[in-house]
Amino acid sequence: MEEILKQILSGMNEMKNDIAEIGKNIKTVEHRLDRLEKMDSIEHRVEVNQIDLTDIKEILEKMDSFQTDVLKDFFQIFKGNSFNKVLQEELNLINQRLDAQLTKIAKNEEAILMIEGKNNKVS
Structure with a gap:
């Protein structure tokens, strides 16, 4: 077993x-x-x-x-030449407008500097 x-x-x-x-x-x-x-x-x-x-x-x-x-x-x-002339005229116009804006910015910056100069003299 x-x-x-x-x-x-x-x-x-x-x-x-x-x-x-x-x-x-x-x-x-x-x-x-x-x-x-x-x-x-x-x-x-x-x-x-x-x-x-x-x-x-x-x-x-x-x-x-x-x-x-x-x-x-x-x-x-x-x-086409006519297209080139139109583009040239448009670019000249854009450049003139940019120049005018830059002139305005320069005048405003100059005015700000002058005002700051006056304020500094008064203080």
Whole structure:
């Protein structure tokens, strides 16, 4: 009877060791599956990003071609001498107005300095 109990105990110990080893193997498999899920997720994101990048590239190419066409028309107009004269006149007018404003600012600064000088003499 004792031998049978010893055999049963040794068999149970072997089963316990086997179950522990199976548990380790299951954890290893779960870890690998988690990594595969992460890889699938990363691959999916890469595929989605590639699609987004392709769409963005197409949009940029369309914008570039549109801007090139519009700029060609603009520069053809800009090449005309009459347009250049009008622009030159407008720039001269703007410069004159800026000069007038700077002169007014300088006069006001001078007046402020004179008033401050009078106030300092009175004090």
